[in-house]
Amino acid sequence: MKRRVGISTNFLQKRFGDIEALKIAKSVGADAVDFSTILPHHDYRKDDSIYAKSDDEIYTYYRGLKKLADDLGLDICQTHGRISGFKNIESEDDALIENMRRDCIACKALEAEYCVVHSTTTIHLGPDAPKALMHSLNFDLFNRCIAEAKKYGVIIASETFGDADRYKCCDFFGNIDEFERSYRDVSSVGDNSKYMAICMDTGHSNKAMRFNNNPTPADVIRRLGGDIKVLHLNDNDTLTDQHKIPLTGCIDWVDVFDALDEIGYDGVYNMELNLGIIGGKGLEIESADYAVKVMRNLLKNRYGE
Numbered sequence: 099m100k101r102r103v104g105i106s107t108n109f110l111q112k113r114f115g116d117i118e119a120l121k122i123a124k125s126v127g128a129d130a131v132d133f134s135t136i137l138p139h140h141d142y143r144k145d146d147s148i149y150a151k152s153d154d155e156i157y158t159y160y161r162g163l164k165k166l167a168d169d170l171g172l173d174i175c176q177t178h179g180r181i182s183g184f185k186n187i188e189s190e191d192d193a194l195i196e197n198m199r200r201d202c203i204a205c206k207a208l209e210a211e212y213c214v215v216h217s218t219t220t221i222h223l224g225p226d227a228p229k230a231l232m233h234s235l236n237f238d239l240f241n242r243c244i245a246e247a248k249k250y251g252v253i254i255a256s257e258t259f260g261d262a263d264r265y266k267c268c269d270f271f272g273n274i275d276e277f278e279r280s281y282r283d284v285s286s287v288g289d290n291s292k293y294m295a296i297c298m299d300t301g302h303s304n305k306a307m308r309f310n311n312n313p314t315p316a317d318v319i320r321r322l323g324g325d326i327k328v329l330h331l332n333d334n335d336t337l338t339d340q341h342k343i344p345l346t347g348c349i350d351w352v353d354v355f356d357a358l359d360e361i362g363y364d365g366v367y368n369m370e371l372n373l374g375i376i377g378g379k380g381l382e383i384e385s386a387d388y389a390v391k392v393m394r395n396l397l398k399n400r401y402g403e
Contacts, residue, residue, distance in 0.1 A: 101403055103127070103393045104175055104368030105386060106330065108134035113373075113382055120167055126387040127394070130173040130366045132328070133163075133208060135201045136181055142196055149200045156200055160207030167208070175366045176212040176255065176297075176328045177205045180243075183218035184235040191239075199246045206250040212328050214255045214297045215243055217271040217280065220262040232270045233280055240284040244293045255297040255328050256281055258318060260305035260339060268309030272302065274318060275310075281325070295327035299370065301334045301341055304349050308336055316353035323361045330370035331393075341372035343389045344396065355400055367393055 105128045110119035123131045142149040148159055167174050179201035184191045198215070205213045218236040220227065240256065247254050259272040271277045285291040303315040312318075319326060331354075333347030334340040344351055369389055373382040397403055 099364065101397050101401060102129035102173070102175075102366045103390055103397070104130035104132060104366040105390060106132040106134065106178065106368060106370040108132075108136070108178060109371065109373045109382065110386065111137060116163055117166060120163065120170060120172060122383055122386065124170040124172045126383065127390045128172065128386075130175040130368065131167075132176045132178055132214070132330070132368050132370065133174050133210065134178045135204045135213075136178055140197065140200075141193075142200060143193060149197060153200075153203055156203050157207045160204045164208045173366075174208045174210045175368065176214060177201065177208060177210045179205070179213045179215045179254075181216040182222065183216055184239045185218075185222045186231065186235055194239075195242050195246065198243050199249075202246050202250040202252045205252045210252075212253045212255045212295060212297070213247065214257050214328065214330075215240070216257050217259055217277070219259070219271070220265060220267065220269045223270070225262065225265040225267045227270065229270075229276075232276070233283070236271065236280045237283055240280075240294070241287065241290070244284070244290050247293050253293050253295050253327070255295045256284075257297040257330065258299050258303050258306075258322075260299075260302035261309065263338070268306055268312070272306035272312070273310050274303075274306070274312050274321065278322065296322050296325045297328045297330055298322065298326045299330040299332070300349055300354060301330070301332040301339060301347075301370075304334055304336055304347070305339060314353065315349055316357040319354065319357035319361060319363075326361060326363060327365055329363075329365065329368045331367060332370050340375060341370060342375055343371060343385070343392055344369065345392060346376075351396065355396070367397065369393060
């Protein structure tokens with residue numbers, strides 16, 4: 099089995115734009131990308147946003163990007179949708195769903211199977227938000243996201259969480275017990291399980307490990323099992339969300355790959371990285387190139403591919 103290497107393009111899209119981001123991903127040797135639809139201007143309430151246009155115009159724009167990816171020989175394996183979670187502010191939460199609907203249009207146009215979505219977060223609700231409120235908001239968030247996803251044949255991938263820096267505490271859904279409970283609650287409703295999966299973010303789980311006796315990234319993988327369909331592989335020092343290249347932080351990558359093998363993971367080995375962390379501005383492309391080389395070397399040394 100040829101194991102494919104992917105890279106999230108959010109950083110490249112912000113720096114170089116959508117078209118160049120795809121070209122750069124191909125030039126550094128990626129097989130696939132996690133394409134971002136959460137750039138700051140992706141909001142239907144902003145007049146200059148692609149999301150302020152009609153559904154047909156949005157679809158046409160992303161079909162153009164899909165054609166470019168096909169011409170390059172690049173797979174768009176997943177997209178990254180909303181990241182703020184519900185804030186318990188009706189107007190903001192309703193706007194998130196309306197933007198999420200547009201994320202699903204983009205995901206369908208790009209022929210990506212999965213759209214990654216973040217949970218409701220302590221960052222916005224605070225460390226003392228009632229447990230019942232957090233679960234209620236997250237249940238509503240994902241049920242409404244999935245309702246939109248069903249219209250477009252998209253699967254929502256709930257991303258594992260870490261800490262809340264501003265409060266120096268574990269994010270509510272960084273606690274693996276709360277994350278898993280919420281995921282099971284949503285996926286047990288009707289046919290939601292057909293439209294829901296998990297995005298494993300190794301860096302987030304590595305940060306959460308400082309709190310509540312949370313498990314290592316590898317053990318999170320073992321616990322969540324086959325529901326993990328997409329990856330955000332990245333490294334850190336457990337203290338900050340550095341999104342570093344694997345092997346440049348403190349994660350035990352042998353154990354991570356052991357765990358992925360144990361659950362039978364057969365998707366893209368996608369990295370979500372801060373490409374400015376090594377060398378700073380101006381070396382983003384070189385950093386992406388190095389990251390792909392690192393991942394290919396890891397896979398070659400492990401699997402002989």
